[in-house]
Amino acid sequence: MTGLLPAHEQDWYEASARERIAGLLDPGSFVEVLGPEQRAMSPHLAQFDLTGAFDDGLVVGRGLLDGKAVLIAAQEGRFLGGAFGEVHGAKLVGLLRAARDGAKEGGPQSVLLLLDTGGVRLQEANVGELAISEIIRAIVEARIAGIAVIALVGGRSGAFGGGGIVTACCSRIVVSEHARISVSGPEVIETNKGVEEFDSKDRALVWRVTGGRTRRLTGGADRYVKGRVQDFRDAAIALVEKAPPLTIATLQAEQRRLAERLRLYGDAKDAPEIWEKAGLSDPTHMADLTDDQFLALPMPKEADHDAR
Amino acid sequence: MEKIEVRGTAKRRVPGTSLRAITGVSASGNLEVLVERVMPDRECMVEVTTAVAGFGDIWRAVIEEFFERGAPGGLRFSINDGGARPDTVTLRLMQGVRLMETTK
Structure with missing residues (x-):
């Protein structure tokens, strides 16, 4: 909105929640519900x-x-680390329930979730945790009703804590190199298990374990994109059509996928061991590749699947 | 937490028809400004909620200078401040006026 570049040319990582929406959707098509002038704080x-x-x-x-109607929610990762609170959570639950209720009545058939969050706000921990539970339920209900819920992750706060679980519940997940997805964040692990277990200051380690490339290679994300807003838009357009329905068959496929992943890589101590077993050449230099080089890599067979 | 309210007059009504705009973010060293066209044409107002107490005189000086330079007639500015420096505050307020002039 206030940047010098057109909205779709902006860098996803640097853009605000509103700038991401402006560049992701067709120009000028966004209509906000419960906007800032309502002061739902x-x-x-x-x-x-x-x-x-x-x-x-x-x-x-x-x-x-x-050209297709969608519902959309974007977290502002710079406000309290994008963390979930009571009102924040209720807005997202309302959006997802609207999607569910409209699914059979000609409403939008997809929801885009632009996640950028450290998890639940410590200052509203109980209501925040309840919000996460309600959001998960609402995603499941929307998906059962036939709605495609697409997660887009590539902001400075990643998708951690309850935000990591919410991401994993979506129909499809898009990441950039900046993306990090996990439940317990690096500092949480270090605090509870000690620095020998996980050094949260070691950025290479953090990205090897939680980063977008790792998630893509192990099937934890369905698309890897370069960092512009336009790249996320292209991926979202491609994925809304192909999102798997949430059926018993999909859940069973997900169970098989995860069991197989555990069987293949469960004893690996770090990500390069996984790349090596997966047959990727030069597994220790995954982080040094350019985006184009990474996108040209042959993906391991477990990276693409019909589960989720 | 401190609340500060400053009212003023302006040389002109800010042109354009947009009713509201928002810029910035409520974060450390930053601020968000919600601009709404709800005042009489030659009046303006800023309402500040700030996490950093004790800087009321500086806020008033910055805002009164902005009223003089930015001539934001007709606009109310509501601010959530995370301890932004005065130059950042002026920048955001001017951005708010520009958004009201340029967006539909």
Whole structure:
């Protein structure tokens, strides 16, 4: 909105939640619901002497993606690390339930979730955890109703804690190199298990374990894209058509996929061991590849699947 | 947490028809500004909520200078501040005026 580049040319990592939406959807098509002028703000942050945000860090609404109606939600990763609170969570639950209810009545057939979150806000921990549970239920119900829920991850906060679980519940997942997806974040692991177990300052380690390339190679993400907003848009357009339905068969396929992954790589101590077993050449230099080189790699067979 | 409200007058009504705009982010060293066209044409107002208490005089000086230079007639600015420096505050306020002039 205020950048010098057109919205779709902007870097996803640097862009705000609103800029990502502007560049992801067809130009000018976004209509916000419960916008900042409604001042649906957190009732909890003031008692911790924290300033709120007018949209509680989540922008929700509807728009067009390549001419098709979609619902969309984007987290602002710079406000409290994009973390889930009560209002923030309720906005997302409402959006997903609207998708579910509209599925059979000609409403949008897909929801785009632009996740950028460290997890649940410590200041509203109980309501935040409840929000995560409600969001997971709402994603499942929307998917059963036939809605494609697409997660797009590539912001500075990644998708951690409950945000990592929410991501894994989606029909399809798009990542960039900047993406990190996990449940327990690096600092949480270090705090609980010690620095010998996991050094959260070791950025190469963090990305080897949680990063977008690792997730893509092991089937934890369905598309790897370069970092522009346009790249995420192209991937979203391609994926909304092909998202798997949430059926018993899909769940069984997911169970088989995960069991096989555990069987193949369960004893690996670090990601390069996995690449080596998967037959990738030069597994120790995965992080040094350019995006083009990475995209040209032959993917291991477990990277692409009909599960999720 | 401190709330500061400053009202002023402006030389002109900000042109354009857009009703609202938002810029910036509520984060450390930054601020978000919600701009709404809800004031009489030659009046303006800034409401600040800031995490950093005790800088009321500086806020008033920055905002009064902005009223003089930016001439933001007709606009109300609501700010969530995470401890932004005065130059950042001025920049965001001016961005808000520009957005109101240029967006539909």
